[in-house]
Amino acid sequence: GESVxxxxxxxxxxxxxxxxxxxxxxxxxxxxxxxYKQESGKGPQFIIDIRSNMDKRQGQRVTVLLNKTVKHxxxxxxxxxxxxxxxxxxxxxxWSDYKLSFGAGTTVTVRA
Amino acid sequence: xxxxxxxxxYLVTQMGNDKSIKCEQNLGHDTMYWYKQDSKxxxxxxxxxxNKELIINETVPNRFSPKSPDKAHLNLxxxxxxxxxxxxxxxxxxxEPLATDTQYFGPGTRLTVL
Numbered sequence: 001g002e003s004v005x006x007x008x009x010x011x012x013x014x015x016x017x018x019x020x021x022x023x024x025x026x027x028x029x030x031x032x033x034x035x036y037k038q039e040s041g042k043g044p045q046f047i048i049d050i051r052s053n054m055d056k057r058q059g060q061r062v063t064v065l066l067n068k069t070v071k072h073x074x075x076x077x078x079x080x081x082x083x084x085x086x087x088x089x090x091x092x093x094x095w096s097d098y099k100l101s102f103g104a105g106t107t108v109t110v111r112a
Numbered sequence: 113x114x115x116x117x118x119x120x121x122y123l124v125t126q127m128g129n130d131k132s133i134k135c136e137q138n139l140g141h142d143t144m145y146w147y148k149q150d151s152k153x154x155x156x157x158x159x160x161x162x163n164k165e166l167i168i169n170e171t172v173p174n175r176f177s178p179k180s181p182d183k184a185h186l187n188l189x190x191x192x193x194x195x196x197x198x199x200x201x202x203x204x205x206x207x208e209p210l211a212t213d214t215q216y217f218g219p220g221t222r223l224t225v226l
Contacts, residue, residue, distance in 0.1 A: 043217030093211035100211045102155040
């Protein structure tokens with residue numbers, strides 16, 4: 001079936017550097033995409049979302065980029081901090097659907 | 113002042129037992145969900161309820177039965193527990209049932225079946 005997935009299961013980043021987390025999806029009907037952050041022992045927490053009529057959206061220290069041509073989504077974190085250490089999930093859905101489909105997650109570890 | 117709460121946080125039990133996990137949200141949301149997260153961190157929707165009515169029911173064994181006594185609560189009852197049921201179960205809520213509405217997750221219940 002169609003699913004959302006991530007390119008790399010782990011990412012190690014030096015504190016202060018920028019992080020880029022990638023996600024590939026296969027459902028061509030998807031037009032809503034979202035990133036969640038899950039810290040150890042906690043539930044996922046919303047970071048940022050984007051709709052398919054946009055290719056870039058910025059939040060506080062985070063930017064999501066969407067390339068529908070190649071079905072690719074990325075999350076950029078500027079000036080990565082120790083508190084950014086977590087598992088990051090992308091998820092997608094067609095706009096009028098009820099169900100979010102989550103990718104497998106990328107574990108980000110920030111080195112001091 | 114926790115938004116979405118679950119009890120218990122940890123649950124260790126023997127195969128064949130029946131157990132329940134409770135979820136409550138104080139956000140005034142109309143929609144609640146149960147997700148299962150396996151050992152590889154993969155997160156999969158199990159059920160969702162909107163205004164106490166079931167709207168998502170994924171391919172889940174019928175040993176799993178959700179119950180929503182009111183909009184603020186969605187409990188998960190599991191009969192005849194199996195080893196493969198070991199996972200972290202997350203409850204979530206959103207104002208609307210559409211996937212585009214932000215979902216707020218609880219802290220999770222780690223279920224271990226021995």
